[in-house]
Amino acid sequence: MGNEGTAKRSFIQWYKNKWHNDPLFSIFVALIVMVILQTLVLGFDYDSFDGWFESWTSNWINILRNNAGIGIVALGMTFVIMTGGIDLAVGATLVATGAFAMMLIDIGERGLLGLMGVTGVPAIALALVLVLLFGYLLGALIGITITKGMVPPFIATLGAMMIYRSVTQQTMQGYNPQVPTEFLQISGFQIGDLMIMPIIYWLIIAAILYYVSKRTIFGRQIIAVGSNERAARLSGINVDRVKLHVYALMGLLVSIAAIIQVSRVGAMDVSGAGRGMEMDAIAAAVVGGTSMMGGRGFILGTVYGMLIIGVLNNLLNLFGAPPLLSDAFKGFIVIVAILLQRKGKIT
Amino acid sequence: MKIEMTNIKKSFGNNEVLKSISLTINGGEIYALLGENGAGKSTLMNILGGIHQADEGAIMIDGETAQLHNPVQSQEAGIAFIHQELNLINDLPVYENMFLGREPKTKRGSLDLEKMLHETEEMFKKMNIQLDPRKMVGDLDSSYKQTIEICRAMMTNASVIIMDEPTTSLTDSEIERVFEMMKTLKSHNVGLIFISHKLQEVKRICDRYAVLRDGVLVSEGSVPDVTTDDLARFMVGHDVRTEPLAKERNLGKEVLRVEELTHHPFFRNINFSVKQGEVVGVTGLLGDGRSELFQSIFGADDISSGKIYIDGEEVKNNSTIKAINKGIAYLPRNRKENAIIQDMDILENSSIATWPKFSKAGIINNEWHLKKFEDLKKTLRIKMQDPTDSILSLSGGNQQKVVLAKWLATDPKILILDNPTQGVDVGAKEDIYDIILKLADENIAVIVLSSEASEIIRVCDRSLVMYQGVIQGELIGKEMSDHSIMNLATGGELAEERSEK
Ligand SMILES: Nc1ncnc2c1ncn2[C@@H]1O[C@H](COP(=O)(O)OP(=O)(O)OP(=O)(O)O)[C@@H](O)[C@H]1O
Numbered sequence: 001m002g003n004e005g006t007a008k009r010s011f012i013q014w015y016k017n018k019w020h021n022d023p024l025f026s027i028f029v030a031l032i033v034m035v036i037l038q039t040l041v042l043g044f045d046y047d048s049f050d051g052w053f054e055s056w057t058s059n060w061i062n063i064l065r066n067n068a069g070i071g072i073v074a075l076g077m078t079f080v081i082m083t084g085g086i087d088l089a090v091g092a093t094l095v096a097t098g099a100f101a102m103m104l105i106d107i108g109e110r111g112l113l114g115l116m117g118v119t120g121v122p123a124i125a126l127a128l129v130l131v132l133l134f135g136y137l138l139g140a141l142i143g144i145t146i147t148k149g150m151v152p153p154f155i156a157t158l159g160a161m162m163i164y165r166s167v168t169q170q171t172m173q174g175y176n177p178q179v180p181t182e183f184l185q186i187s188g189f190q191i192g193d194l195m196i197m198p199i200i201y202w203l204i205i206a207a208i209l210y211y212v213s214k215r216t217i218f219g220r221q222i223i224a225v226g227s228n229e230r231a232a233r234l235s236g237i238n239v240d241r242v243k244l245h246v247y248a249l250m251g252l253l254v255s256i257a258a259i260i261q262v263s264r265v266g267a268m269d270v271s272g273a274g275r276g277m278e279m280d281a282i283a284a285a286v287v288g289g290t291s292m293m294g295g296r297g298f299i300l301g302t303v304y305g306m307l308i309i310g311v312l313n314n315l316l317n318l319f320g321a322p323p324l325l326s327d328a329f330k331g332f333i334v335i336v337a338i339l340l341q342r343k344g345k346i347t
Numbered sequence: 348m349k350i351e352m353t354n355i356k357k358s359f360g361n362n363e364v365l366k367s368i369s370l371t372i373n374g375g376e377i378y379a380l381l382g383e384n385g386a387g388k389s390t391l392m393n394i395l396g397g398i399h400q401a402d403e404g405a406i407m408i409d410g411e412t413a414q415l416h417n418p419v420q421s422q423e424a425g426i427a428f429i430h431q432e433l434n435l436i437n438d439l440p441v442y443e444n445m446f447l448g449r450e451p452k453t454k455r456g457s458l459d460l461e462k463m464l465h466e467t468e469e470m471f472k473k474m475n476i477q478l479d480p481r482k483m484v485g486d487l488d489s490s491y492k493q494t495i496e497i498c499r500a501m502m503t504n505a506s507v508i509i510m511d512e513p514t515t516s517l518t519d520s521e522i523e524r525v526f527e528m529m530k531t532l533k534s535h536n537v538g539l540i541f542i543s544h545k546l547q548e549v550k551r552i553c554d555r556y557a558v559l560r561d562g563v564l565v566s567e568g569s570v571p572d573v574t575t576d577d578l579a580r581f582m583v584g585h586d587v588r589t590e591p592l593a594k595e596r597n598l599g600k601e602v603l604r605v606e607e608l609t610h611h612p613f614f615r616n617i618n619f620s621v622k623q624g625e626v627v628g629v630t631g632l633l634g635d636g637r638s639e640l641f642q643s644i645f646g647a648d649d650i651s652s653g654k655i656y657i658d659g660e661e662v663k664n665n666s667t668i669k670a671i672n673k674g675i676a677y678l679p680r681n682r683k684e685n686a687i688i689q690d691m692d693i694l695e696n697s698s699i700a701t702w703p704k705f706s707k708a709g710i711i712n713n714e715w716h717l718k719k720f721e722d723l724k725k726t727l728r729i730k731m732q733d734p735t736d737s738i739l740s741l742s743g744g745n746q747q748k749v750v751l752a753k754w755l756a757t758d759p760k761i762l763i764l765d766n767p768t769q770g771v772d773v774g775a776k777e778d779i780y781d782i783i784l785k786l787a788d789e790n791i792a793v794i795v796l797s798s799e800a801s802e803i804i805r806v807c808d809r810s811l812v813m814y815q816g817v818i819q820g821e822l823i824g825k826e827m828s829d830h831s832i833m834n835l836a837t838g839g840e841l842a843e844e845r846s847e848k
């Protein structure tokens with residue numbers, strides 16, 4: 001025994017220590033377990049390794065691509081929750097910005113940019129900028145309501161949710177914009193023969209926000225504000241400004257998700273799209289270790305959380321589980337994730 | 348009731364905090380637990396309170412092995428605990444806080460609010476506290492909160508009460524009333540464990556003492572047999588300076604002036620000015636409004652009327668950011684609520700105020716902050732492991748030093764310190780006084796808010812004494828004494844004070 005025994009023991013020690021002290025570790029382990037499960041379920045019933053690998057990767061690319069938009073929204077939601085807030089308006093902001101994008105680039109006779117004489121690639125570039133600005137603005141409006149109006153985030157975003165969606169629906173009534181094919185390249189552009197642009201956007205944004213949360217003043221101030229608002233103010237932090245920026249950033253990220261969605265399918269159903277998105281985003285953040293009390297949150301954890309939920313949906317598909325039950329499983333995962341983290345918490 | 352703790356050991360990770368401690372506490376005695384910041388006092392008491400579990404060792408209550416695996420078991424065993432940091436629910440009124448966890452019920456099973464209110468009123472009357480029990484705790488100043496915690500523990504009919512630095516926010520007259528209560532409890536055979544860095548208090552009220560140093564019991568005995576100097580020496584391992592501090596300095600130009608400053612209902616018609624190189628004390632009793640006054644000057648609170656001048660220039664639309672940029676630093680009292688950010692590590696808690704100043708394109712300059720913190724850590728002798736550990740892994744006094752480090756790092760022109768030595772041990776207190784005087788020598792204006800007259804007298808050149816929101820009088824140099832400060836703080840007049848001389 002000797003060597004082997006101590007090696008095993010020190011691994012267990014390391015594992016225990018990690019489990020108790022690194023809040024991301026338990027989430028990561030859960031993710032790995034689910035990936036293994038998923039791989040087993042996919043099976044190895046292939047002629048060659050290449051055949052298996054191809055099917056495995058294409059399944060994964062599907063998961064990632066399907067969750068890229070909401071994954072981006074969940075990143076913003078992480079910041080919002082870290083300040084001690086919540087944003088219920090993301091789904092409505094998604095349709096508002098998506099509809100705005102379609103109105104701008106419509107190649108039919110009502111297209112706004114077309115009417116102004118801007119067409120082709122410049123029109124698309126201009127549209128992108130305007131949509132991002134619009135998303136930022138819609139978020140900032142919520143932020144101002146919360147900070148200057150001192151309306152609790154739950155109420156402010158609940159109100160915004162209803163306003164944004166219903167105004168969008170009214171505006172888009174009986175209007176079917178035609179999205180130009182160039183616009184579809186934003187999501188549809190292929191690298192090799194893989195359609196992975198949405199995944200790349202997600203990863204880039206996750207990387208940027210990870211850096212923001214770790215190293216920038218803004219990122220650290222978010223934690224301070226969510227953890228102890230009074231102490232943050234007494235340390236010279238402009239609490240209102242931080243919150244305002246967090247909601248504005250949320251709006252901006254939602255508008256990116258909207259662009260991805262519109263450019264994937266070439267249309268958006270303004271009454272159905274984005275419904276329940278806020279709950280999925282919150283679920284991803286919470287599974288990833290973000291505390292609803294504010295202060296504690298992890299961008300990387302939210303990426304894991306999103307993947308866990310994505311793999312779960314995929315598994316349910318593979319198992320042929322009744323689609324109506326998929327929310328039940330999601331709810332179950334959220335609760336289990338919280339229980340796991342409770343155990344891993346340092347007291 | 349008799350509590351025996353034998354060979355208690357406790358480590359946090361690799362940090363061996365308690366190294367085989369044995370103590371016996373009897374009913375009907377007041378037992379002082381002393382030691383430097385980080386010596387292990389709170390940890391030992393947390394084990395008795397069921398919050399932490401000892402790695403080794405046993406606890407016997409009245410000769411029987413006690414199982415204290417959680418706070419409830421400890422309470423059921425008859426132990427009440429007043430924690431070092433405040434533990435009240437801000438969103439409940441005072442009287443409900445008094446009965447947290449042991450709420451009386453009516454016959455129909457609902458909360459007996461009448462009874463809670465009534466008993467709280469009785470208690471406050473006994474303690475001579477003028478406070479409406481229906482007030483929300485969140486609206487109260489930290490000294491009221493501390494008083495409430497003490498009353499709450501005393502109402503539980505516990506056989507042993509642990510008091511972990513219960514008097515850090517209180518002024519002398521409130522402390523006096525707490526002592527009266529302690530004596531009454533003692534005569535009813537209740538055992539009291541009293542942790543404090545104020546050795547005069549220990550000397551006055553305690554029967555026996557134990558001193559911890561680095562997790563080892565280094566001295567134990569009977570309080571009447573020793574002097575406060577002895578106790579100080581046992582704690583830090585060498586003599587603690589007691590001689591007066593040198594205060595000869597040349598004052599520069601005026602840096603801060605306020606005119607007719609008013610914020611109802613906290614303070615009104617405040618006028619004073621402070622010069623470079625001056626150390627000005629501000630003191631008073633509960634409800635004097637001094638913290639509110641300086642929070643307003645710092646831009647954290649509004650003013651109703653009046654003017655604030657910094658460097659001769661009027662400040663309008665004040666905010667904390669503006670104040671910091673103008674060179675004001677304000678260390679607030681009550682660190683848990685006003686300064687400690689639980690979800691951040693030690694380094695971040697020490698650097699949050701300087702992030703904007705030492706950053707590039709919004710990215711924090713970590714190297715600078717780490718270097719600065721290492722310096723301050725040495726000067727302040729902060730006892731800690733790693734700068735990236737949680738702030739909550741530090742002992743109370745060391746957390747206080749981190750908060751002080753944060754404000755020293757801002758290189759202020761005007762340094763406002765509100766109860767700066769809260770929970771800081773005798774040796775470290777002298778370190779902080781040295782820092783204050785050194786800063787004054789470097790032409791910085793220092794304003795010390797304190798409820799301890801001795802602290803004001805020791806470091807300040809002059810002192811403003813407040814009484815119910817107004818400046819009752821100013822005492823300069825030798826005029827400052829326990830007596831004169833108390834006289835003004837209770838509403839006495841300066842003129843009679845001077846004519847007595
Ligand atoms: N939860 C914890 N995790 C890690 N280390 C801890 C924890 N609690 C206390 N410590 C460490 O244990 C040591 C003793 O801390 P303790 O709080 O008991 O000191 P203390 O004697 O009460 O000091 P003070 O006078 O400052 O309150 C310190 O070095 C502290 O850093």
Ligand SMILES: [Mg+2]
Nearest residue numbers: 389431742743
């Ligand atoms: Mg302590």
